[in-house]
Amino acid sequence: MASNEEILAGLAEIVNEETGLAADAVELDKSFTEDLDIDSISMMTIVVNAEEKFGVRIPDEEVKNLKTVGDAVNFIAGAQA
Amino acid sequence: MSAPTLKQAPAKEFSRILGIGAYRPEVIVTNDDVCQWIDSSDEWIRQRTGIVTRHRAPEGVSVIDMAEGAAREALAQAGIEASQLGAVIVSTVTHPYATPSAAAALTDRLGATPAAAFDISAACAGYCYGVAQGDALVRSGAADYVLVVGAEKLSDVIDNHERTISFLLGDGAGAVIVGPSDAPGIGQSIWGSDGSKWNAIGMTHSLDEVRKLGESARHSDETDDLALISATQDIWPTLRQDGQTVFRWAVWEMAKVAQQALDAAGIEASDLAAFVPHQANMRIIDEMVKKLKLPETVVVARDIAESGNTSAASIPLATHRLLQENPQLSGGLSLQIGFGAGLVFGAQVVVLP
Numbered sequence: 001m002a003s004n005e006e007i008l009a010g011l012a013e014i015v016n017e018e019t020g021l022a023a024d025a026v027e028l029d030k031s032f033t034e035d036l037d038i039d040s041i042s043m044m045t046i047v048v049n050a051e052e053k054f055g056v057r058i059p060d061e062e063v064k065n066l067k068t069v070g071d072a073v074n075f076i077a078g079a080q081a
Numbered sequence: 082m083s084a085p086t087l088k089q090a091p092a093k094e095f096s097r098i099l100g101i102g103a104y105r106p107e108v109i110v111t112n113d114d115v116c117q118w119i120d121s122s123d124e125w126i127r128q129r130t131g132i133v134t135r136h137r138a139p140e141g142v143s144v145i146d147m148a149e150g151a152a153r154e155a156l157a158q159a160g161i162e163a164s165q166l167g168a169v170i171v172s173t174v175t176h177p178y179a180t181p182s183a184a185a186a187l188t189d190r191l192g193a194t195p196a197a198a199f200d201i202s203a204a205c206a207g208y209c210y211g212v213a214q215g216d217a218l219v220r221s222g223a224a225d226y227v228l229v230v231g232a233e234k235l236s237d238v239i240d241n242h243e244r245t246i247s248f249l250l251g252d253g254a255g256a257v258i259v260g261p262s263d264a265p266g267i268g269q270s271i272w273g274s275d276g277s278k279w280n281a282i283g284m285t286h287s288l289d290e291v292r293k294l295g296e297s298a299r300h301s302d303e304t305d306d307l308a309l310i311s312a313t314q315d316i317w318p319t320l321r322q323d324g325q326t327v328f329r330w331a332v333w334e335m336a337k338v339a340q341q342a343l344d345a346a347g348i349e350a351s352d353l354a355a356f357v358p359h360q361a362n363m364r365i366i367d368e369m370v371k372k373l374k375l376p377e378t379v380v381v382a383r384d385i386a387e388s389g390n391t392s393a394a395s396i397p398l399a400t401h402r403l404l405q406e407n408p409q410l411s412g413g414l415s416l417q418i419g420f421g422a423g424l425v426f427g428a429q430v431v432v433l434p
Contacts (some may be wrong), residue, residue, distance in 0.1 A: 039128070039129060040129075040324075040325070041129050041328060041362075041364045042364075044325055044329055044332075045332060045364070045368055047329070048329055048332055048333045051333075052333075060323075060325050060326055063325065
C-alpha cells in the first residue's frame, strides 16, 4: 500500500515520462488540463501507466472526474484501500 | 471389408511472404481540408494523431480497383503468375456488397480463376488475420500460393462532420503473396477477439434500419423525393468509435499481444529489423514502442503521417513504404500487429520480402 506522498511521487514520474514536465511541477492542486497542459490522449496514457504502477483499475467514466493531480492521488489511494 | 484410408493433403514445413504491393489513391486530403468540416486545426490534429494527410479514392474507384492495383504489384514482385494462386483473400469492411465477395471479382480480374476466393471482416486486424490464414493454407497444403489483400474505401462510410474517427481515415490497398519457403518466414500468429467491446468501434446504423426508413418514407404521403434523399443520407451507416476505450485497449492490451508474438516466434525485440503496427494513431505507435522497449535499431513504420488510418490496408501499405525507403530491411524480421473493430487483434513476426 503506497502512501499519498508515494502515489504523488509515482504519478509525477509517469507525467514526466509522458510529457517531459519536471516532476516537481506535478503538485496536488494542479489541474491536468489547465495547469499542466495535458491533452486527452496523454491523460489516457497516464491513466494506463498509473493502473500498472499502482495495481488499480481506473474506469473510463472515472477519468473525466480526475481534474487535478490531487483527485488522481485520492482515487488511487481509495482504490488501493 | 476394411474402411478405405483417407488421403489428406501433404503439409509443407514453412511459408513466407514472397512479394508486396500497394495502391494509394490519388486524392490527398489535408488537415486544413478536414478543418472545413470540423472545428479543429492542423496543429491539433498533428499533435493528437500524427496525421498530416490522407489519401482518398475518387468516385468510381472501388475497393476491388484498389485491391487489383496492389495485387498486381505483389504478384510481379513475387515472380509468380496469377494462375498459380490457390486462394485469394480480401480483408475489407468497405466492399459495398454483402455478397458476392470482393475476392471473387478480384480473382477473375487477375486471371486467377478458379482460385478459392473469400473476404474476411476483421477491420484493422484484417491483414494480420489474412496472413495467419495464408500461412495456414500454404503449410496445410490447401493452396500453393495465397494472395492476401487489405483494401478499404473508408471515405464511403465516414461523416465528415463527426469528430471521433472520420478525420483519421483514408483509403488504399496493400497486398502480399504468401507461398512455400525453405526456411521459416511467418512466426506463429497471435490472434483473437474481445466481443464484449463490440460497441467500441462500429457503424451508426444497421442495414435493416436503412431499409425500414426507406419503407416508412415511401409509405408516407408527405414525403417527397428530396426529403427521402435527405433522410437516407442521415441514416447512411457511418463509422464511430469510443476513442478513450479504444486507445486504452490498444496501448495496454496490444503491447502484450505484440510481446506474445515475439515470444511465440522465439525472438527478442532486439532481433527485429522493423515494427509495423496498425497505423491508427501516432501516439498509440509511440506508446507501443515504449512498452515493448524496442531498441533504436528497430525501424518503426509511421506511414500514418501521410496515409491516415486505412484499416485493413494500413500494415501492408506501411510495410511497402518502409521497404521502399529502406530496401536494406528486405530479409529482416518485422513484427506486425493489427487491432480494431470487433474488437479483434492479430499479430505475427514475418520475414520481410
